[in-house]
Amino acid sequence: MKKKTVLRRKSDGYLRLGLAITGILTALILVGCFWTPYDPNALSSGAPFTPPCLSHLFGTDHFGRDIFSRVLKGGGTTLLVAVSTVAIGGIAGTLIGALTGYFGGIVDEGLMRLNDAMTAFPSILLALVLISLLGYGKSNLILALGLVFIPSFARVSRGAFASCRDKNYIQSARLMGASPGRILLVHILPNTAPVLLPAVTIGFNNAVLAEASMSYLSIGVQPPDASLGYMLSESQGYLASAPWYALCTGGFIVLLILGVGLIGEGLQRRQRESGSRR
Secondary structure (H helix, E strand, O other): OHHHHHHHHHHHHHHHHHHHHHHHHHHHHHHHHHOOOOOOOOOOOOOOOOOOOOOOOOOEOOOOOEHHHHHHHHHHHHHHHHHHHHHHHHHHHHHHHHHHHHHOHHHHHHHHHHHHHHHOOOHHHHHHHHHHHHOOOHHHHHHHHHHHHHHHHHHHHHHHHHHHOOOHHHHHHHHOOOOHHHHHHHHHHHHHHHHHHHHHHHHHHHHHHHHHHHHHOOOOOOOOOOOHHHHHHHHHHHOOOOHHHHHHHHHHHHHHHHHHHHHHHHHHHHHHHHHHHO
16 A cells, blocks of 8 residues: 555656646747747847856857747747647547547458558658658648657557447447447547547657757758757757757757656556556
C-alpha cells in the first residue's frame, strides 16, 4: 500500500511539473499573439548582438531584432503547427483505428495495409516529399505533417478499440439495439482515453520537433514569419559571438517538449498504476 502511494505521488509530481512548465510557456505564447515588447520583424530594435539585459531579455540578433519577441511569435507558430498536426493526425488516425479495430475483417485488412505502406517510409522523408509536392508554407506544412502522423495514431487506436469490442458492456449495447456509430462514440471512445492521451502528448512533441526540423532546413515556415527552427538555423553561425541566440531559442523548444513529455509520463504512470490495481 505504501509503495503504491509513493508511485502515485511520483506520477502526480510528473503531472504537476509538466502542467506548470507547459502552462507558463503556453501563457507566454498566448500573450505573444497579442503583444510583444518589440515588433518581432522590426530591424534595429536595438544594437545588433546586444547581450541579454533588462530592455532585451534574450538579447538581440544580427539584425538588431529582439529575440524574446521573436521567440514568443515563433513559439506561437510552433504551437499552432503542432496542435493542428496532432488534430489532423489524431482525428483521422483514431477514425481509421476505430473502424479497423471494431469491424475487423476486410476493413481491417485494407486500411491497415495502407497504414503499413505509409509507415514503411521514414516520417521526415515522407513529409519532405509531401511538402515538395504541395509547396512551402505554414498551411502546407501542417497538412503534410498531419498526413504523416495518421499511421501512428491509427495503430494505437486500433489496439484500444479492438480490446473493447468484445467486452460485456459492448455486447449489452448491441443487444439493446445500439448502432455501431453510437457504440464507437459513446461506449468505446471514452474508455480509450487512457491510451490515446499519452499518444497525443508524444505526437505533440514529435510535431514540435518536426516543425523545428523543417523550418531549420528552410522548407517549413518561411520568413518573415518567426519560427523557432529557422531562428536556430540563423543562430548557428553566431555561436561564438552571440551564444544567447541559440541558447534562448533552443531552450524554449526544450522546455516546451519537456513540459508536455512530463505530462505524458505522468499519464502513462497513472495508467500502469490503475492497471496493476485491477
